[in-house]
Amino acid sequence: MRRLLTVAALALVAWRADAGTLQARLVRATGEAITDQRLADIEPSLKKRFGYEHYQQMGVQQTSLDGKDQQRLDLGEGFVVFVTPKSVEKSIREINLEWYSGRVALVKTTAKISGKNPLFIKGPEVGKDWIVLALTVRD
C-alpha cells in the first residue's frame, strides 16, 4: 500500500510538472519608498522597463495552464484577468489573455510565454503611479 501511494505521488508530481502555472500579479509602479519582497524576482525587469524606483504588489492570483478552459483571476481593485490556454510547445505556452478593469477590456492578446521571461502590460495611470500587470509562467 505504501509503495502504491509513493508511485501515485510521483506520478502526480510528474504530471503537475508538465502542467505549468500562470501567475498574474497586479503591480503599482510608484515613487513612494516601498520595498515589496514579493516582487524581488521581477523587480529588476520592472525597473528596466518602466523606470520607477519602487513597486508594490496589489494583488496576485495563479492558475494551472492544463486544459483548455478559460480561467478567471480576480486581482482586486476591480481588475480581472481571463486566461485561456491554447497550446504548449516545449516550455513555451500560448495563451489567450484578457485584462479587464470593471467591465472594460484594457487588453486582449494572444501571447506565447516562457518560464524565464515575463510579460508585462502597462495599464492605467493613477495619480503619479502606473498600474502594471505582470504575468509569469512556472513549470
Added chain:
Amino acid sequence: MNAHKPELINALLDGELHGLQRWLVQRHVSQCPVCAAEFRRLHHVHDLLAGNQPVPALSDSPEFFWSKVKREIEHRGNQTVEVPAPAFHLGDWVRQHQMALATAGAFTLLVAVILWEQRGQPEPVAPQVALAPMPATQIAPPESVAAITPVEALPEASASIATEVEQVATDIPNTSATVLASDNSGDTVIWVTGLPWASDMDDLKTQYATMDIWG
C-alpha cells in the same frame, strides 16, 4: 609678469600704464625684490628731477621774444601748411579697446563652451522606459475597436524562449496597445496608451464602471 622689465617700471612711475597692465606691474614690483629696488632707485631719480626743474634760459627778454613770434606769424599769413595725417594702426585700436576686446573674447569663449557641451550630450529620450526596436508589424484583427499595433518579438529572441505576443487589442476608444519586444532580456511589454488618468483607485473604478466603450 615674471621677467624684470625696467622700462615698465619707468612707465609705471611716469603714469603711462593703465588698467590690467598697471595692476600686473604693481603686483610684480611688490613681490620681486630686484624690481622693487629698481623701482625705489627710479623713484628717487624722479624725485630728484622733480625737485630740480630746468629753468629755460631765454636769450631775449620776454617782450622781445613775443614780438619775434608775432612778426613770424604775420609774415607767414595764410600759407597752407601740410600737416601729416596720423597713420592709423590696428595695434593702436586694439590697445585703445583692449578691455572691450577681452570681454568680448571671454563671452565668445563661454558661448562656445556651452554650445560644445550641448552638442556632446545625447538626444533626450523618454527616461522611464527602455524600449527595444520593433522589427515587424502585423495588422490588428478586425474585431478590435481601438488602434492596435501588434509586433512580434525579435527573431533571435523568439527563436529561443522569449515571450512573444501574436496580436493585441483594446476595447477602449482612442487608445492603442503596442508590443515592445525585448532586445536580450527576453521579457516583453504591452504598452497601452491613451487610457484615462485617474486621481486614485476609487476614481479609477468609477471611471471604468461608467465608461462607454462604444463612444
